[in-house]
């Protein structure tokens with residue numbers, strides 16, 4: 432499959448975008464450069480090998496011959512092309528960041544559409560704001576087919592065992608208020624193991640388990656019912672053969688949770704623990720055979736709170752699952768609740784992650800300034816400020832009122848885009864403009880225009896053109912992927 436060709440050969444190609452200065456560019460970044468070898472970039476698409484071997488075809492674009500070579504080939508997989516008799520764009524996603532996005536998709540839920548069905552006399556549209564925002568599940572024919580035939584929706588390579596992290600005697604206890612004797616349930620819970628207390632018990636019983644961290648235990652042991660309650664039992668009996676790989680996972684714990692947070696930190700660094708006292712004892716580090724008072728003290732004695740190492744490790748983990756907003760929140764929690772935090776060092780190392788959401792629309796420096804403003808706002812609520820950590824006071828006003836646009840400029844841009852339109856797009860634009868005129872002169876009081884068309888046919892381009900034109904006319908409007916709302 433070949434892309435375009437677009438660019439100067441074909442400025443009206445669907446892929447063409449425009450930057451702030453009105454320069455046109457291909458949003459899919461074609462033509463790509465020739466290269467000898469495939470390069471896996473950091474957090475970006477792979478750059479595939481494209482051989483400069485003279486192979487090309489000649490394509491007629493608006494009557495001109497255009498040479499199309501390897502630089503225009505869309506990444507593909509021959510097996511998939513053959514199997515589906517179709518063009519399939521295939522990209523390798525090998526970055527750890529893709530996990531984060533996969534998770535987002537899993538938890539986003541079904542495809543949705545906002546819709547209303549209303550019947551009223553044909554000239555009048557009932558505008559009921561609540562109804563307009565009814566969220567409906569949206570199932571395409573493809574998906575319906577897939578589900579009706581009960582094809583698999585997902586596969587899993589590893590089982591994940593969630594590991595309890597709880598303070599002594601603070602394990603979760605479940606009960607039914609209507610028919611459980613709560614006192615009885617509590618004393619039962621005291622005797623029953625959790626995955627954590629069963630780990631203590633396993634270490635006491637099985638010497639070889641002491642070579643593993645808590646989170647590694649599920650790789651070799653199964654949590655199951657033994658003769659006297661729940662235990663960790665060696666997988667695969669005497670042979671130790673493991674069929675289904677398994678991973679252990681401890682809940683993430685917010686630094687604000689204090690002791691529980693430090694308990695988890697200890698669990699990440701201590702092996703062979705046989706009791707709570709054992710967990711609190713740091714004899715190997717400071718020669719003190721008495722258990723420490725708190726988990727935080729034990730962390731300190733082990734050198735886990737020295738310098739920024741722990742916090743950098745913490746963000747290194749968090750940046751792969753937390754959203755930029757959550758990361759900023761964690762940063763603020765650590766600044767206000769942590770100890771030995773080198774705020775500047777964490778900022779410098781993770782600023783890209785803290786500003787990830789803003790950098791989609793803004794240049795890097797501006798996105799980072801914006802992230803600092805957001806962090807400062809949160810710190811301010813906690814009675815703190817970045818200025819206490821060697822930062823200049825962020826310019827809070829910078830993002831208060833985003834620059835108002837210049838109507839003349841917007842109108843010019845709208846008109847320029849309109850000149851490049853296909854006839855069908857132009858029909859939409861002139862129709863909408865006519866209706867706006869009618870709204871202005873009072874022959875129309877309200878209205879709703881529905882634009883339908885398959886994906887990629889240029890609806891967004893049409894909306895954008897209309898938006899520029901309406902800004903040019905200084906008309907109030909709002910816009911999202913599906914809707915443009917206009918108020919005259």
Ligand SMILES: [Zn+2]
Pocket residue numbers: 434435436437438444446447457458459460461
């Ligand atoms: Zn293009």
